[in-house]
Amino acid sequence: MSGLDENVLVCPVETTLSVVGGKWKAIILWRLVSGTKRFNELQRSISQITRKMLTEQLRELERDNLIIRTVYQQVPPKVEYTLSDYGRTFLPVMQAMAQWGFVHRERNG
Amino acid sequence: MSGLDENVLVCPVETTLSVVGGKWKAIILWRLVSGTKRFNELQRSISQITRKMLTEQLRELERDNLIIRTVYQQVPPKVEYTLSDYGRTFLPVMQAMAQWGFVHRERNG
DNA sequence: GAATCAAGTTTCCAATTGGGTACTACGTTA
DNA sequence: TAACGTAGTACCCAATTGGAAACTTGATTC
Numbered sequence: 001m002s003g004l005d006e007n008v009l010v011c012p013v014e015t016t017l018s019v020v021g022g023k024w025k026a027i028i029l030w031r032l033v034s035g036t037k038r039f040n041e042l043q044r045s046i047s048q049i050t051r052k053m054l055t056e057q058l059r060e061l062e063r064d065n066l067i068i069r070t071v072y073q074q075v076p077p078k079v080e081y082t083l084s085d086y087g088r089t090f091l092p093v094m095q096a097m098a099q100w101g102f103v104h105r106e107r108n109g
Numbered sequence: 110m111s112g113l114d115e116n117v118l119v120c121p122v123e124t125t126l127s128v129v130g131g132k133w134k135a136i137i138l139w140r141l142v143s144g145t146k147r148f149n150e151l152q153r154s155i156s157q158i159t160r161k162m163l164t165e166q167l168r169e170l171e172r173d174n175l176i177i178r179t180v181y182q183q184v185p186p187k188v189e190y191t192l193s194d195y196g197r198t199f200l201p202v203m204q205a206m207a208q209w210g211f212v213h214r215e216r217n218g
Numbered sequence: 219g220a221a222t223c224a225a226g227t228t229t230c231c232a233a234t235t236g237g238g239t240a241c242t243a244c245g246t247t248a
Numbered sequence: 249t250a251a252c253g254t255a256g257t258a259c260c261c262a263a264t265t266g267g268a269a270a271c272t273t274g275a276t277t278c
Contacts, residue, residue, distance in 0.1 A: 095205075
């Protein structure tokens with residue numbers, strides 16, 4: 001607990017997973033790459049996610065400054081989610097993942 | 110269930126997560142990038158993982174052909190885990206993750 | 219005056235994940 | 249003959265995750 005090198009020893013892959021790990025975050029961010037989305041639009045495009053999960057994940061992504069949440073004061077409510085500049089730094093990871101997933105699906109069923 | 114386009118519609122990021130998602134798999138694979146490792150060696154290098162979890166994750170990675178498990182018939186037992194050629198195709202994703210994690214740690218605490 | 223809409227929140231319950239501990243195999247070393 | 253070491257398994261229990269459904273808000277439409 002007293003060394004200078006604690007941070008140096010942390011695995012960078014673990015660091016990444018601590019921010020965008022879990023079942024949903026990378027998928028949500030990938031949806032936002034193609035542009036700003038509203039809440040229901042996101043939910044419809046991620047078929048298995050519940051409102052609760054989507055809300056939770058969006059809150060955490062916002063807290064970590066990866067996305068920006070914009071509330072329009074109108075009824076019915078309108079809330080938009082946008083990748084932040086910082087969120088966009090995650091683009092290379094998402095592209096690598098998308099590329100691998102695409103090829104993997106070709107290879108396997 | 111009868112369309113031609115089911116697979117086309119699957120999100121490639123989701124495909125990737127279905128294979129290497131979860132809390133441990135990417136970390137384990139990243140350890141193997143630097144070379145073949147034995148079971149206990151892996152466990153020691155991933156401080157929070159239990160034997161049970163490590164066993165489970167290694168079995169699944171082996172089932173999906175990302176790693177190769179080699180058992181030496183000797184006592185005490187010796188089992189080695191190695192990235193397969195196919196597992197190595199995941200390298201770009203891991204590198205992108207490691208790079209992002211490294212920069213993210215600089216930026217944040 | 220009832221229904222509708224978007225974007226949630228709340229509550230409760232089920233399933234999955236994960237941890238602790240003990241146990242195993244068996245040849246070698248003390 | 250007792251202990252050691254590696255690579256696990258087996259079993260049980262606790263914690264966390266995740267899902268379903270009902271409820272909320274307030275202006276607008278039927």
